[in-house]
Amino acid sequence: MKTVNHWIGGKTVEGASGNYGPVTDPATGEVTTQVALASADEVDAAVQVAREAYLSWGQSSLAARTKVLFAYRALLDANRDAIAALITAEHGKVHSDALGEVARGLEIVELACGITTQLKGELSTSVSNRVDVSSIRQPLGVVAGITPFNFPAMVPMWMFPLAVACGNTFILKPSEKDPSAANKLAELATEAGLPAGVLNVVHGDKVAVDALLAHPGIAAVSFVGSTPIARHIHTTASANGKRVQALGGAKNHMLVLPDADLDAAADAAVSAAYGSAGERCMAISAVVAVGAIGDELVEKIRERAEKIKIGPGNDPNSEMGPLITAAHRDKVASYVKGAADQGAEVVLDGTGFTVEGNENGHWIGLSLLDRVKTDSDAYRDEIFGPVLCVLRAETYEEGVALINASPFGNGTAIFTRDGGAARRFQLEIEAGMVGVNVPIPVPVGYHSFGGWKDSLFGDHHIYGNDGIHFYTRGKVVTTRWPDPAEGHVGVDLGFPRNH
């Protein structure tokens, strides 16, 4: 069996706690790998290594940093397939989807390559007599990233490229369910010339996370995962004096107005609900059909969903893979099984589905629930599986009120041909990311990603300008170079005023 160890100080470091977690191939159900789970002492040792590396990396020139980042970009580009294969083997998503994940992560490395312009400070000359003022941004020190299973390469890349470009050193604690991609990302960074100790990967579970949250040597924590854990991370790390951004779960709605192109809306709903088997924080999990279009839209979604090919992620014919674990598959199935009792019409029931020859895989088919009640479990919870709920609203206002009543506010989309309605929606909807005829509005790298309400705890969204702000702190320098000919200013106990 393969063992995934830590990557600390530019090399593999064997787990010392004696604790290992199982990593399963979701398509076969076989445990293929064990991952080392770090103790608090191992976390502490990694923080010391990162602290030591920070002493020089924090002082390194922008030229030195960008040289490494450009080399890293080229290596990642050359290794897209290899990284995607690691993702598929442990996460289960199909290879094309895994390649998409790598591409979206690469965007942030490309953004980091341009850190020279992003980190330019501001200067005001002659704000007062011979006084100039400059604003600069400096790194924080050692920062940590804790990431979820559903994007084992992209979400770490939302964090560490910008963190290290800004001069910090980084400790990544990836999901223990699919840990291999993180090590590959770190190995390639070392190959690209990133000095030892700047990017470290420490594997583990709650023990390692809580050790990071309590460690006085960690200045900031970026987290992406489920809402209950995001809340815990935000509360605990804040109480320990750290800067925190904690992105949580979601229930993303798609509002379809009566004037929308229903074929385009149905295509988008199917792609966004069932892509990656619904295990995306930006998956559309609720469609709100406005007016009389509901029956026609549901029928169009059903026709398309029935044709999706489910199979192992490494089979080029598969469009959708298995779920991450058998337990998660069973939980997803329970929502479908309970839906009719809670008032929904079960249009498609994906429970009980299996793939011949791979019966132990974590399979489930596509489910479509219509006329779902807002107080039902299938609507209220983030299911995180291939289950799409359809709700009906009489008017645009009723649809918007329904969406705004959700405790989540990650992404949302409107499908319409009416520019005025789309504009209203942008302004009235309570979510951090909005798509207009775009079902999965994940912002490009140079804008920031983040939700509202229970989908994000903290002030900063992730990557883009917010990312650079999160990984740096401001300093303002006020300078006077007196002219010796003018003599001394003399003592003045008044509060300094500008002249």
Ligand code: NAD
């Ligand atoms: P999770 O919250 O279970 O785990 C995320 C990380 O937290 C992992 O590294 C895990 O080891 C750690 N962790 C788990 N339980 C912990 C505990 N009790 N104490 C401390 N650390 C703990 O999330 P997941 O199941 O890996 O990922 C799926 C979730 O992530 C979904 O809710 C999804 O919406 C969310 N997600 C959100 C975004 C976003 O941008 N908002 C992006 C991707 C995923």
